[in-house]
Amino acid sequence: MTRQPLARCRQHSRVVVPLDCARCAVRDLAVCSALPPPEADALERQVSSHDLQANAELARAGQPRRHAYSVTSGMLRLVRTLADARRQVVGFVLPGHFVGLSGHPTHRHNIEAVVPSRVCAFEIDGIRDLRGRYPAFEHTLLDRACRDLDDAQDVMLMLARLAPVERLASFLVRLRGQMGIGADDPRMALPMGRGDIADHLGLTVETVSRSFTRLREQGVIALPDPHHVxxxxxxxxxxLASALR
Amino acid sequence: MTRQPLARCRQHSRVVVPLDCARCAVRDLAVCSALPPPEADALERQVSSHDLQANAELARAGQPRRHAYSVTSGMLRLVRTLADARRQVVGFVLPGHFVGLSGHPTHRHNIEAVVPSRVCAFEIDGIRDLRGRYPAFEHTLLDRACRDLDDAQDVMLMLARLAPVERLASFLVRLRGQMGIGADDPRMALPMGRGDIADHLGLTVETVSRSFTRLREQGVIALPDPHHVxxxxxxxxxxLASALR
DNA sequence: CGAAATTTTGATTTCGTTCAAGAGATGTGG
DNA sequence: CCACATCTCTTGAACGAAATCAAAATTTCG
Incomplete structure (x- = not known):
């Protein structure tokens, strides 16, 4: 139920930047790799790359769905908001991941940048076209959709049945997985604020903060600063994160 | 956190019945319709039909994933359980719907019959094969996965931010949609018990019951008996179900 | 460096859970 | 087909955990 700072809609919250797939940092992670090189070029022609500043809105719930996005750097959040401002962060989108594909003709949630980010925007029509022509592409999309569905079900169990400290632990474990942090590396960054975490875990900021404190007091984590664990x-x-597989 | 009656594992909790796709009640709803008639026959050869009695287990979490299922009649529930018996009903599966597809090699939840049901079991390998050979089939699966993902996100918002009465209202509205009940028809059946509803909504049986009572007292619904609204x-x-699209 | 925003901590209230018991439905065997 | 036993659902009372309200501490950023 956190009130989010309004996305700054000033001129340069979103900037088109030159596209350079060949040097894409997430090329092998991204859906693009599902296409053979010549067709990847065809894809490239339909793609535009955008720089977003923190809290910029990439899409708003209810708007017609015109693009899907692949994140190159930074982090996005998917946000659903009720009329009375109750908010839920459905998920966070990290580099290499894909967002915005759905049968629905309109967006079901806001897509916002958590921190300054870069994304590739794919025309929905172009995607439909490529899906039809390159089975491997569609195959990749289906695999990803299945994985997203599995993740969503993990989150559902967490929201339905875990206590606050367990939710936070589960969130940290899940995020480490998404970020590809190895079991050997204890450090991790939390780009999002406490409000986003609260709205993701179905709690208040205060309860999230207290849960962090408890994990710290129990010696499970250290908190050099609010954005580093x-x-x-x-x-x-x-x-604690028993929900996890 | 409701303890569920153990699935009766006696001999005939699951019975193979003769297959008759031509007379399938859900033929046009089901994934089968994504295949052209000749290939549908190929599919038919890989499919077996099963009768399940109430609470029969079709799959157990952790087991290798060998089949996916299309429900012909009755109702299934997808259940995740924690070590300490906390339970979540991830979703209910109605006739015409498809369940069990995922990249994961093992099942992530139990699949159980809510009431006596009939399902068609598809070999996972056969599905993979058909996916490769018939783009329309894969296309249908992806569309369904996207829709399931959208639904999962509705549930997430409900679990994260709605009050008990709102959750129940949202559940009733969603179920009516899934069941294809028109706005003109006020009646609906609730095949599942209060415990399943509670574990779906992240509440206790008592709170679910009180929420039903409140909806009744406010004149929103009538309850001829616990299984009819x-x-x-x-x-x-x-x-009340503001979460809904 | 200083102002604004975010995070943490503390006190109080509220709502859902827990514990307990009674009412009603279900289904089995006589 | 009915009586009885069992299971499910509903209702009530007390408790407790998270939300809310309030304010101090810390971080961020111009």
Whole structure:
């Protein structure tokens, strides 16, 4: 139920930048890799790259769905808001991931940048076209949709049945997975604020903050600053995040 | 956190029945319709039909994923359970719907019959094969996966931010949609028990029961018996279920 | 460096859970 | 087909955990 700072809609919250797929940092992660090189070029012609500043809105709920996006750098959040400002962050989108594909003709949530980010925008029509022509592309999309569905079900269990500290632990474990952080590396960055975490976990900012404090007091994590976590006791964290596979 | 009656594992909880796709009640709803008639026959050879009695287990979490299922009659539930018996009903599966497709090699939840049901079981390998050979089939699967993902996100918002009465209202509206009940028909059946509803909504049985009572007291619904609801004030119900699109 | 925003901590209230018991439905065997 | 036993659902009372309200501490950024 956190009130989010309005996305700054001033002129340069969103800037088109030159496209350079050959040097794309997430090329092998991204859906693009599902296409053979010549067709990847065809895709490239339909794609535009955009720089977003923090809190910029890439799409708004209810708008016609014209593009899908692949994140190159930074982090996006998917946000659903009720009339009375109750908010839910459905998920965070990290580099290499794809967002915005759906049968619905309109967006079902806002897509916003958590931090300054860069995305590739794909024309929906072009995607439909490529889906029809390159089975491998459609195959990749279906695999990803299945994985997203599995993740969504993890989140559902968390929201339905876990206590606040367990939700936070589960979130940290899940995020480490998404970020590809190895079990050996204790450090992790939390680009999003407490409000976003609260709205993702179905809690208030205060409860999230208290949960962080409890994990710290129990020696499970250290908090050099609000945006950096060090996992001191990975086993304990995993134990709390029982929801995880 | 409701303890569920154990699935009766006696001999005939699951029975193979003769297959008759031509007379399938859900033929045009089901994924089968994505294949042209000759190939539908190929599919038919890989499919087996099963009768399940109430609470029979079709799959158990952790088991290798060998089949996916299309429901012909009755109702299934997808259940995730934690070590300490906390339970979540991820979703209910109605006739014409498809379940069990995922990249994961093992099942992530139990698949159980809510009431006596009939399903068609598809070999996972056969599906993979058909996906490769018939783009229209894969296309249908992707569309369905996207829709399931949208639904999952509706549920996430409900779990994260709605009050008990709102959750129940949202559930009733959603179920009516899934069941294809028209706005003109006030009656609906609730095949599942209060425990399943509670575990779907992230509440206790008591709170679900009280929420039903409150909706009844407010004149929004009537409850001829615990398994039948009559929607007296559809507008009020929709208003409460604000989560809905 | 200083102002604004974010995060943390504390006190109080509220709502859903828990515990307990009674009412009603279901289904089995006589 | 009915009586009885069992299971499910509903209702009530007490408790407790998270929300809310309030304010101090810390971080961020111009």
């Amino acid at each position: 060090e996992v001191l006791d990975p086993a304990a964290l995993r134990e | 009559e929607v007296l004030d559809p507008a009020a119900l929709r208003e």
